[in-house]
Amino acid sequence: MQETTNISSLPERLAADTQLVKSYLDKIDAFQTDSLSAAEEADYKRRILDALASSGAKMVAHYYTDPVLQDLAEESGGFVGDSLEMARFGRDCDASTLIVAGVRFMGESAKILSPDKRVIMPTLEATCSLDIACPILEFSAFCDANPDRTVVVYANTSAAVKARADWVVTSSVALDIVEHLMERGEKILWAPDRHLGRYIRDTTGADMLLWDSACIVHEEFKARGLRDMRALYPDAAVLAHPESPAEVLAIADVIGSTTQIIKASQALPNSQFIVATDRGIFHKLQRLSPEKEFIVAPTAGNEATCRSCASCPWMGMNTLPTLLAALQELQVVEANDGLTNEVFVDAAVGERAMKPLQRMLDFAAANALKVRGKA
Numbered sequence: 506m507q508e509t510t511n512i513s514s515l516p517e518r519l520a521a522d523t524q525l526v527k528s529y530l531d532k533i534d535a536f537q538t539d540s541l542s543a544a545e546e547a548d549y550k551r552r553i554l555d556a557l558a559s560s561g562a563k564m565v566a567h568y569y570t571d572p573v574l575q576d577l578a579e580e581s582g583g584f585v586g587d588s589l590e591m592a593r594f595g596r597d598c599d600a601s602t603l604i605v606a607g608v609r610f611m612g613e614s615a616k617i618l619s620p621d622k623r624v625i626m627p628t629l630e631a632t633c634s635l636d637i638a639c640p641i642l643e644f645s646a647f648c649d650a651n652p653d654r655t656v657v658v659y660a661n662t663s664a665a666v667k668a669r670a671d672w673v674v675t676s677s678v679a680l681d682i683v684e685h686l687m688e689r690g691e692k693i694l695w696a697p698d699r700h701l702g703r704y705i706r707d708t709t710g711a712d713m714l715l716w717d718s719a720c721i722v723h724e725e726f727k728a729r730g731l732r733d734m735r736a737l738y739p740d741a742a743v744l745a746h747p748e749s750p751a752e753v754l755a756i757a758d759v760i761g762s763t764t765q766i767i768k769a770s771q772a773l774p775n776s777q778f779i780v781a782t783d784r785g786i787f788h789k790l791q792r793l794s795p796e797k798e799f800i801v802a803p804t805a806g807n808e809a810t811c812r813s814c815a816s817c818p819w820m821g822m823n824t825l826p827t828l829l830a831a832l833q834e835l836q837v838v839e840a841n842d843g844l845t846n847e848v849f850v851d852a853a854v855g856e857r858a859m860k861p862l863q864r865m866l867d868f869a870a871a872n873a874l875k876v877r878g879k880a
């Protein structure tokens with residue numbers, strides 16, 4: 506099997522990635538809002554619901570966003586889901602304007618799949634460490650150097666990277682799609698998440714050449730701490746997102762996308778769960794199973810170097826004030842004008858990127874997806 510060696514593993518490249526991610530993280534502090542009083546929060550919610558209703562826009566949110574935004578999406582007739590389901594909802598809903606609360610690649614996927622819809626985000630600054638660390642020029646060079654491989658990219662990438670791919674996958678379909686390609690005898694070039702890539706390669710035995718980036722949130726989960734925690738909660742099941750390191754996944758009872766984690770928490774008989782993913786998901790977990798206890802898997806800890814302990818800093822940029830401001834602008838701007846937080850994808854890039862994205866959605870529709878794990 507191919508090891509994780511490629512241009513993106515060079516020490517100087519990894520150092521450059523770290524610097525780049527850090528420079529993006531430095532921008533985030535400007536988005537921190539002072540906590541709102543209950544009355545202020547209620548006022549924001551009312552104005553947002555009014556603006557959604559009067560504009561006819563549909564809101565779609567990821568499970569990692571602030572619980573108040575998840576509730577707003579559902580209360581307004583929109584949707585909360587994992588990245589695959591968000592893409593599908595955006596494509597299939599009949600609204601002409603979509604509000605995507607999540608990170609940039611989610612807004613771009615919505616725009617690529619529905620080029621005629623207006624797609625707006627609370628802020629376009631909300632990105633993802635995987636997207637940042639997979640720039641199109643270097644990625645293209647990697648593809649050019651390996652022309653015999655089928656290019657499979659994770660959805661957490663730019664539109665340009667998707668346009669260079671044969672397949673786009675999210676964590677809920679990645680294993681099944683790679684298995685399918687392997688059965689067809691195809692060798693794979695995978696980017697950008699090394700942990701997810703390695704997990705798929707180890708599980709399927711596929712011949713995969715891996716890009717070498719990681720999610721800054723999931724990479725912080727620690728196997729040793731998890732083992733200690735497990736000793737404290739011997740009856741708890743461990744649920745992990747596959748962007749977590751291999752040593753963490755080795756301890757997990759269930760490995761899956763955010764939606765697959767939620768489904769496992771409902772299906773398993775355990776009354777306690779240790780969860781290795783962004784803490785935003787606890788809102789849905791707890792709401793669906795109020796009698797169960799959910800515990801955040803240990804990270805490097807709030808006092809350590811981790812800036813994102815089980816909490817994606819970019820997802821956190823979706824706030825009530827940024828959402829309301831985006832909706833207010835929508836109300837005053839003429840239909841043909843660009844909005845500050847409107848997602849644009851170059852038409853030619855979008856057309857190319859739509860093919861691998863659509864391929865993924867077609868595959869998911871045709872195949873019942875499995876959740877992996879020992880449970």
Ligand code: 13P
Binds near residue numbers: 587588720761764
């Ligand atoms: P899901 O596809 O499981 O929602 O994951 C998206 C993501 O960004 C995880 O960090």
Ligand code: SF4
Binds near residue numbers: 632634721783819820
């Ligand atoms: Fe990207 Fe990680 Fe945030 Fe998901 S949690 S959006 S992979 S940085």
